Amino acid sequence: MSKHSVSPEIDRLISLLAKLPGLGPRSARRAALALLKKPEALMKPLALAMGDAAENISTCSTCGNVDASNPCNICATPTRDNTTICVVQDVSDLWAMERAGAFRGQYHVLGGTLSALDGVRPEDLNIANLIRRAGEGRVAEVILAMNATVDGQTTAHYITDHLETTGVKVSRLAHGVPVGGELDYLDDGTITAAMKSRRPF
Amino acid sequence: MSKHSVSPEIDRLISLLAKLPGLGPRSARRAALALLKKPEALMKPLALAMGDAAENISTCSTCGNVDASNPCNICATPTRDNTTICVVQDVSDLWAMERAGAFRGQYHVLGGTLSALDGVRPEDLNIANLIRRAGEGRVAEVILAMNATVDGQTTAHYITDHLETTGVKVSRLAHGVPVGGELDYLDDGTITAAMKSRRPF
Structure with missing residues (x-):
């Protein structure tokens, strides 16, 4: 991003969004623009939700949830x-x-x-x-x-x-044919596992 | 998302993230988890960057930038x-x-x-x-x-x-073959436009 044309606030927002999984530089720019177009309806609530989660959410010391x-x-x-x-x-x-x-x-x-x-x-x-x-x-x-x-x-x-x-x-967990799955699209390992673990009908 | 198992803070974060372009429900969950795993390094800075942008960024009344x-x-x-x-x-x-x-x-x-x-x-x-x-x-x-x-x-x-x-x-802007583009992958309209606007070599 050219240093002359984009404000540092927007640049920072884009580079932080690009750190989210599934967002590359291009989709981070799109997401930033979507946020900038809806400051009240989307950007502020999301900022609040993130601040809220960062303060309140922790890892369960028993199970790791x-x-x-x-x-x-x-x-x-x-x-x-x-x-x-x-x-x-x-x-x-x-x-x-x-x-x-x-x-x-x-x-x-x-x-x-x-x-x-x-x-x-x-x-x-x-x-x-x-x-x-x-x-x-x-x-x-x-x-x-x-x-x-x-x-x-x-x-x-x-x-x-x-x-x-x-x-x-x-x-x-059992291995086998996914419900709704078609044999033709399954790998050999899954078909072999499903055959081995076949059940009476 | 089951109401019994996920805290409302996380549910809210996920549903807001899912409103960003390019993020569906699944990638919103992934993004939320990535944020929850890095509360100090990613979630708080992003929340601050969004709050900052929501306060400071506006549309230029001259050009619309x-x-x-x-x-x-x-x-x-x-x-x-x-x-x-x-x-x-x-x-x-x-x-x-x-x-x-x-x-x-x-x-x-x-x-x-x-x-x-x-x-x-x-x-x-x-x-x-x-x-x-x-x-x-x-x-x-x-x-x-x-x-x-x-x-x-x-x-x-x-x-x-x-x-x-x-x-x-x-x-x-001129229509024509994109730089680095291959003719075989171009549509007829682009090739026709590039031919019509051909330039002396």
Whole structure:
């Protein structure tokens, strides 16, 4: 951006917006313009919402979720089944599980996966806390819901190994044909997994 | 998003982010998480930058540019050629012209194009101001730099008609092969235009 023509306030707004995932320099400029065209209806409310979230949202020290309270709303809800812990890579996966509404137990957010390539070691993730929670006696089952990627499955294996001493049941999400999916568009690994785990009709 | 699991602060942040162009519900969630993970390094500075911009940035009453001062920095720079006005659809086009650095005159931002489909009439755009500026005697040339779309060219024709009485020279950007462009990927209209406007080598 030419230094002569754009005010430093706008330049700063664009460069900060460009740091958001999914926004490149071009879409950051578009977003900045959209904000500048609606200062009262969009820019001020968004600035307030961000300031508000920055002040009030923290990471749950039990499960790693982000929420306005600590322990988070999920950990603190007494009606949720606290004998089952679903382990997810990231908060976005927890949100996806909650949107699906298929699980009413507790969560544990790892904050990523083990990765030799990116130098992510077990102590960089929220794993020690998980082993501790699983060993507290209340927990009967740990469901590993990591992504079905190499790093996700490596992490699942590592956690399974370290949960052995606690004696809790460890399960993982089923592999298979996505609901609504077409065989022709699926990779070989998924079809093989779906065939292996076939169920009586 | 399930009402039970996500705090209202986060829900509000996500729904406001989803109003930005280029961000859908999914990428808004990703952006919100990225912000929540960096409250000090990204969320607070962005909130401040937005609040700052909302307070300080306004539309230049001369040309329609957005800037911290009114008249804007471009209108107020005495070293810029004030005998030439480049007419653009939007502020983003002004920014694109400035990045290219190919023009050192004044601008005029229309704020859109005439559109029968979207019900945009001449009085909805910053056109009357342009006719007035062009008629002030100082201006020698108006360069129409609207997009090469049907609506852009309709607008260019409308403006040309209404500038006739002022006697200023009206020009438009050249059509032709984009620099770095390959003929095989160009549409017929562009190739025809480039052929018609061919230049001695």
